Amino acid sequence: MNNIFDxxxxxxxxxxxxxxxxxxxxxxxxxxxxxxxxxGPIPIPNSDNLNQLDPIIxxxxxxxxxxxxxxxxxxxxxxxxxxxxxxxxxxxIGYSNDKIIRRNGASGGIITxxxxxxxxxxxxxxxxxxxMGIPKPWKAKVIIARTIDEIIECSQSIYSPVPVxxxxxxxxxxxxxxxxxxxxxxxxxxxxxxxxxNKIAKKIxxxxxxxxxxxxxxxxxxxxxxxxxxxTLESIKKLQYRAGEWxxxxxxxxxxxxxxxxxxxxxxxxxxxxxxxxxxxTPDFTNELTDISVGDAWHPDYEKIGKGxxxxxxxxxxxxxxxxxxxxxxxxxxxxxxLNKVKNMHGHMLDFKKRGSFIRFKFLKxxxxxxxNFGYLPKNISIIRIIIEVIILSIIIFCxxxxxxxxxxxxxxxxxxxPFNYFRLKWKNISKPSKRKGLENFEVKIQ
Numbered sequence: 001m002n003n004i005f006d007x008x009x010x011x012x013x014x015x016x017x018x019x020x021x022x023x024x025x026x027x028x029x030x031x032x033x034x035x036x037x038x039x040g041p042i043p044i045p046n047s048d049n050l051n052q053l054d055p056i057i058x059x060x061x062x063x064x065x066x067x068x069x070x071x072x073x074x075x076x077x078x079x080x081x082x083x084x085x086x087x088x089x090x091x092x093i094g095y096s097n098d099k100i101i102r103r104n105g106a107s108g109g110i111i112t113x114x115x116x117x118x119x120x121x122x123x124x125x126x127x128x129x130x131x132m133g134i135p136k137p138w139k140a141k142v143i144i145a146r147t148i149d150e151i152i153e154c155s156q157s158i159y160s161p162v163p164v165x166x167x168x169x170x171x172x173x174x175x176x177x178x179x180x181x182x183x184x185x186x187x188x189x190x191x192x193x194x195x196x197x198n199k200i201a202k203k204i205x206x207x208x209x210x211x212x213x214x215x216x217x218x219x220x221x222x223x224x225x226x227x228x229x230x231x232t233l234e235s236i237k238k239l240q241y242r243a244g245e246w247x248x249x250x251x252x253x254x255x256x257x258x259x260x261x262x263x264x265x266x267x268x269x270x271x272x273x274x275x276x277x278x279x280x281x282t283p284d285f286t287n288e289l290t291d292i293s294v295g296d297a298w299h300p301d302y303e304k305i306g307k308g309x310x311x312x313x314x315x316x317x318x319x320x321x322x323x324x325x326x327x328x329x330x331x332x333x334x335x336x337x338x339l340n341k342v343k344n345m346h347g348h349m350l351d352f353k354k355r356g357s358f359i360r361f362k363f364l365k366x367x368x369x370x371x372x373n374f375g376y377l378p379k380n381i382s383i384i385r386i387i388i389e390v391i392i393l394s395i396i397i398f399c400x401x402x403x404x405x406x407x408x409x410x411x412x413x414x415x416x417x418x419p420f421n422y423f424r425l426k427w428k429n430i431s432k433p434s435k436r437k438g439l440e441n442f443e444v445k446i447q
Contacts, residue, residue, distance in 0.1 A: 004053040005032070005045065008061065015370045017063040018042050019185040019278040022142075022163025023193075024057045027200070029169065032057075040161040040217055040276055056198070062185040063278075065372030066192050068288070069446055074195040075289055076316060083376075084343060084350050084442050085313060086288025089320040091342045092312040093297055094327075094334040106157040106210070106242045107296045108310035110332065114208050114292060115151045115179050117326055124206060125176025129154040130162045137236045138221055142167045144174060157210065159241045160218045161276060165189055168200050177205040183212050184284035191289045206318070209287035211295030211311075213279070213349040219405075220274035224267070225252070226409045227416075228260050246308035247296065266417025268424070272399040273408060280360055280396075283374060285346065285353040291319035298345045311337075311345055343439070348428055351435040354442060355381050359389040376444040384434045 012018055020040045025032045031050055034041040060066075072080050076087045095108030101116070102109040118124045126144045131154045134141045142164045145151045164186045171178065180190065187209055193201035218233070225235060235254050242248035242264065250267040252260040287293035297309035312334075314320035327334040343350065355378050361371040398404055408416070 004055055004058050005050050007058045008043070011370055012061055012063040013042055016277050017281065017370065017372060019063050019282065020161035020163050020276075021062055021183075021186045021189055022166035023060050023062070023168065023186075023189040025163065025166040026168025026171075027057050027060070028053060034163045034166060036218075038217065038219060040278075041163050056193070056196075059196075060189050060192050060198075062188045062192075062282075063372060064370075065374050066188050067373075067375035068188070068284070069375045071188065071191050071195055072289060075191050082339070083444050084354060084439065085286050085339075086284070086315065088313050088315050089317065090314045090323075091337055091339055092314065092323065092334050093302070093309055093337050094312050094323075094332050095307070095309055096332055097330060101152065101155065102308050103245060104152070104155040105308060105310075106155075106248065107246055107294070108308045109155070110292075110294045110310040110312055111181060111208055111210065112152060112155045113332055114322065114326070115145075115181070116148050117322075117331055118179050118206060119145075119148060119151065123177070124179040126174065127151055127179040127181070128164065128167055128171070128204070129181050130158055130164060132156060132158055132239065132241075136233070138218065138233045138239050144170060144178070156240060157242050159216055160221070161215060161278075171203055172200050174203060176203070178203050179206045179208065180204045182207070182209050183215075184209070184287045184289070185278060185282050187287060187289045188284070206322075207290045208292045208294065208319075209290040211286050211293060211346065211349075212282075213285060213346075213352070214271050215276045215279050216270060216274040217276055220270040221252075223270060223273065223405060223409055224250070224260070224262070224413060227411065227413050230254060245306060247303075262413050262417055265421045265424070266413070269413070269416050269420035272396050273405055274400070275396060281357055281372060283353050283357040285349050286313060288315075291316040292323065295346060299341070311342055313342070340440075347436050347439060348432070351385075351439060354378060354439075355385060356389055356392070359386055360393065363393065373447060376446050379443045379445055380438065382434070382437070385437075388431055388434055 024043045025034050031047045032043045033046040035044045072087050080087045082088055094110055096102040096113035101112050105112055115127045126146045129145050130140045130142050132140045140158045140162045164182045187207055190201050236252055237255055238253040240251045243251035247264045249264055250262045293313045295311045297311045302309040314323050326332045358378055364371050
C-alpha cells in the first residue's frame with residue numbers, strides 16, 4: 001500500500017481524527033473515495049495503484065492538525081488580534097433585505113446573500129456549496145452552483161458531515177473564480193493549500209462560512225425516526241434541519257405523508273448521543289480563516305424580534321469592504337456591534353472549543369492516542385474547568401454507548417426535548433461562572 005495513504009490511515013483515520021473534510025479525496029485524482037460509516041464518511045482506496053498519491057494529501061489534512069497562527073498570518077498578512085475569535089476587522093449584526101433569502105437561511109440569510117451578490121456582480125463565476133437532498137433525501141452533496149437560483153436552493157444548515165473538499169477534483173477543471181462555503185476544518189485545509197500556492201485552491205477567491213459548535217452523525221436522524229415509529233432512512237421524502245422562521249426546527253416529511261417536527265433546541269437532545277468526534281477536537285468555533293464568518297445572533301434583543309439575525313465577523317479587508325458595499329446598496333442591513341457583545345452571545349461554545357478541546361487532547365494523550373497539533377495551546381486552564389470537562393465527557397461517553405442509544409429510542413422525542421432543554425439551560429447557568437472565567441483575558445502559547 002502507498003506510504004501516503006499508510007500515513008493517513010495510521011495517524012488520522014485509525015486514530016479517530018478524520019474530520020470528514022474530503023481534501024484527500026479531492027486531491028487524489030480518483031484514487032480515493034469517501035465511504036459512509038456509522039461515524040461519518042472516511043476515505044478509502046478506489047484503486048489498486050496508490051503509488052501516484054501526492055504527499056500534499058497528507059500535508060493538507062486538518063485531522064492531524066495544521067498550524068493556525070502561521071496560516072492565519074499568511075491569509076490576512078497580519079498577526080491574530082483576538083485568540084478567541086481569530087483575526088478580525090469588524091463585527092456586525094445583520095440580515096438580508098430579501099425576505100425569502102432571510103427566511104430560508106439558518107439565521108439572517110447572510111451567507112446566501114453574499115454569494116448571490118458576488119455572483120451577480122461577476123466577482124465570482126461559481127460557488128462551492130452543499131445541497132441537501134441529493135443523492136438521497138437525507139444526504140447532502142457538494143456542488144459548484146453557477147446560478148443565483150442554485151445558490152438559493154442551497155440555503156440552510158446541514159447538521160451531518162458533508163466532505164466539501166472532495167469537490168477539489170472538479171475545481172481542477174473549473175475555469176474562473178469561485179466562492180466557497182465550508183466548515184472550520186475544511187476552510188483550514190483550503191487556506192493551507194493556498195499558502196503553499198496550490199493552483200486548485202487558488203481558484204477559490206472568497207471564503208465565507210458558518211460558526212460551527214456541534215455536528216452529528218446521520219445516526220441522529222435514524223434515532224429520531226425510530227423514536228417516531230419509522231425503521232429506516234428510506235422513510236424520508238424530505239429533510240430540513242432548520243425549517244421555518246428562525247431559529248427554526250427539524251422537519252421530516254415521511255413516505256406516509258406525515259410531518260415529523262422538533263424545535264431546534266428540543267432536537268438538540270441528540271447531541272450527546274451522536275456528536276461527531278471532529279467537533280470535540282476542533283478548537284475553531286467561529287470559522288477563523290474565512291473572509292466573513294456568520295453565526296446565529298443569540299441575544300434576548302434579537303430573539304424577541306425573531307425573523308432571523310446573524311452575528312457577522314468581517315476578517316479580511318475584502319470581506320469588510322464587501323459587506324459595507326452591500327449595506328450601501330441596501331442589499332443587507334448591517335449594524336456594527338461591540339466585540340464583547342459578540343463574545344457573550346456564544347461564550348459557552350467559545351469555551352467548549354478554545355479550552356475544552358485542548359483538555360480533551362490531554363485525555364487522549366493519557367490513553368496513548370495521537371492528537372492534532374494546531375500550533376498553539378491555551379494558557380492557565382483551571383482545575384475546576386478540567387473537572388467540568390470530565391463531567392461533560394462522561395455524559396458523552398455514556399450517551400454514545402449502544403445501550404444508551406437504544407434506551408433513548410423507547411421515548412417519543414416530544415417528551416424528551418422540553419426536559420432536555422430545561423436541564424441544558426440549568427447546566428449552562430450552573431457551569432457559566434467556571435466556564436467563562438478567564439475568557440475575557442484568554443491567552444495562548446505558540447508551539
